[in-house]
Amino acid sequence: MNFATHVDAIARSAPDRLAMTDHTREVTYAELAGETNAFANALESLGVEAGDRVALYLPNSIGFMTAYLGAMKRGAIPFPINMRFQGEEIQYVLEDSGAVAAVTHGQFEDVLAGLDVPSLEHLIVADGEQGHSYRELVGAADTEYDAYPRKEDELAELMYTSGTTGRPKGVKHTHRNLGTNARGLVEAMGWSKDTTTLTVCPLFHVSGLNVSTTPLLTVGAENHFLPEWDPDAALATMAEHDATYAFFIPTMVIDLLERDVSNYDLSSLELIGVGGSPMPKERIETVEETFGVTLLEGYGMTETTPLAAINRPGQDVRKAGSIGPPATEVVDVRIENPETGEAVGTDEKGELLWHGDTVTPGYFRMPEKNEEAFVRREGKRWLRSGDIARMDEDGHLFVEDRIDDMIITGGENVYPREIEDVIYELDGVVEVAVIGTPHDRLGETVTAVVVGDGLSADDVEEHCRGRLTDYKVPRRIEFVEALPKTSTRKIDKVSLRDDF
Template sequence: MRDHGLGSWPARRARSRPGRPALLSEHGTLTYADLFARVTALAHALRGLGLGRGDRVAYLGPNRPSLVESMFAAHTLGAVFVPLNTRLATAEVDHQLQDCGASILIYSAESADVVERLTAAPLLMAVDGGAGSGHDYEESLRAAPTDPIDEPVGHDDPALILYTSGTTGSPKGATLTHGNVIWNCLNTLVELDLTSDEVTLVSAPLFHVAALNMTLLPTLLKGGVAVLMRGWDPDACFDLVERHGVTWMFGVPTMFADLARSPRWRTADLSSLRSLLAGGAPVPLQLIRTYQERGLEILQGFGLTEAAPGALILSAEMSTVKAGSAGVPHFFSDARLARPASAGTEADDAGEILVEGPTIMPGYWGRPDATATVLSEDGWLRTGDVGRMDDDGYFYIVDRIKDMYISGGENVYPAEVESQLLEHPDVEECAVIGIPDDRWGEVGCAFVRTRPGASLDREALTAFLTGRLARYKIPHTVRFVEDLPRTASGKVHKRALR
């Protein structure tokens, strides 16, 4: 087999554990043999449409087997898979499709309305019969050849383009190679001690790098079974854990808090759970203790899309001893602090966290300028986060260099929101910050200075942003001000706003 990339995994698993369930979902059960057959057929279908090595295959839809099949089929051909955020507005999807130069968009019925409004759509393939225009997914599989495809794919070939919003307001596509993803899977297997009998609940959306690379793929690499949730629902989570004997899951702290607040929390059968991995934001100590009272330990991870994503991890046994820490570097990764020249050398001195290792992306898609700002010549990735390190080598995040905030596990970059606010004819100036929120961790607060004589309210601004931005990016609070505080250099003083 000349394919040493991710696309070979279904074939390799089918030859060793063909009858073992690979995917469980509301659409039924797929064994590893089933997955291999469907991936092969879809790869033939895509090749018949003219797709091949290096082409971009985009997918828009919730967690379901067709997303997994589309990814592996793309990789089988040496193509690049681009999973798109289902929460994005049509204009944002349009931009990302054009930016990556997608040759085809595979989509499910849930996203048909967005697809119908696209202005420059590539080839289309609808997963659900009658979902809209384009090729039919299941018909394409039925009509395709079944002979195996052995396209040579190496670890340095691009595998994924995952979009992450930038501080300039222009989302960038982090390009991850097959090697980046494979090394991240190895880190995950080492740190979580995953086994071949894992039953993994994939409860976060697979367009997120953590759900894809920290949850689904390590499970399939070990030959476990992945239980796909269409969308987050605490009751459905409890049901699936009990029904399938789920052994581990990943979630953002908001999701774990939802479970702990549920009336079913104290009575649900969670005895099968061995590992819980949280990421996207720090886990409150009280929530850690709530889980410990039920005999459950939460591991905490810190990472970013550009690192595929694992960078630091805090083991369950250290979750209270080192409460508030982001942990230590993953097994095959390294991290250090880049302190200003004027800083001291004490452990508590803060600096920017830099990460290095085989999981670090080669760069942003088509953005050498942006790549140069985050990657050093010797391969260290600037995370944009300020941290400190204690005497035991544990890292703590103390501030963000960038103004990003995290709402319900989703990264929100104020510059992107501000650029859309400034499109409103009555907005003269604005600034967006993240403010604490009991449920979402942080939500957006916009400070707006209107043009003279304008009459504007929050409802009007929200209506204006709807369709331009994903809902989670739209500020929950709008404050109208006569002026904005500024630094000595004339920039808006966001710390004063906070």
């Protein structure tokens, strides 16, 4: 089935139920279904065909979702563009995708209008002056539309990676990927029509689009969008709308802890989900006490739509620092030695591999990348994650680090997260990132970059020496005002390595 028709099903059963809000308006499920139908009709009138790619260069908003779902109803392939991309980066993803249409807001229209992309025939702008007017197109279109039929294995959306280590890659998600991801998350989290969520993680990333948005559409839940990260606005929005759930990147949660949470009525908030990067273990208990919630860490990749592993409400055993058991309803997991390809044993470290119905069929028009990313083991096709992890005797997964972030110092392999967790134990540490920096004799030296108050390098080194093997103790400790972040608020270790 066409995934976008989930909205129509809810519109028929509960037309007046609030679907979503942003800073400019709100829509019911009936209104959302009608506007997405109108946009599908508008695209068809412009000559956009099933299978054509439609770019979305939009912040979190109702307009993003109406364009996304409307394009999908038309049978086209919507794909969001990272809002931090500019000029050449946008040109690249538009050309790589072969986009025939792009949707944006007047605030950003000049960015797209100035590009020369041979395939791009239509620029659709909300509240702007160039291209087609979104409001006029939708206002003139019929609000009834028979969604283009799609098979489960046909392409539903493209999600481009952030491109921090090379050109962005278009990750293919099928209608089966989206449906399986949604069912898996709804079942794991116990979401229903009574769930109310905040979505502040960007919709151009799977954390915003396919964690707290597309799954919740399938059960008729209520969603509130913020266009950008603002800790105070996030707290105020959750309080105003009695949010029961919110998903954050760990750095966002750390930002929230810096605010006076007692100023906001968050009594409805039951669960906070975190993912995208490891949550510092020392902060988990603080978050749960501060917000009066259960914090659930999970794991996913753009390439897994993202559901792969998750801690669940009411789980018998939760372990600090664990991403939870694998989501075996939707995926299988394998942990292997990245050099030999041999499976490792319990509590042994190796690379995570994934197989299942949330795993992408591959990268768009990148056969050489697919050759690198997928391997065959025992008759199955497995996705290599690039993450080093271990599974304990209870079946809980612990991500140790990225293979690319591993430091080799004096011939020893060092995983930064172990050191970061130790440094987070120190009072006064707000954030820390451990990286390898060049060293003439050792190859790399362990370097800690710290955001903190009232600490010295000697304090950090002394604390680490009491808890870590000598070669893991940072030889270089730098203090900064803030750590660089990617567009999804993860700590940007690529930039840090460039800086140091």
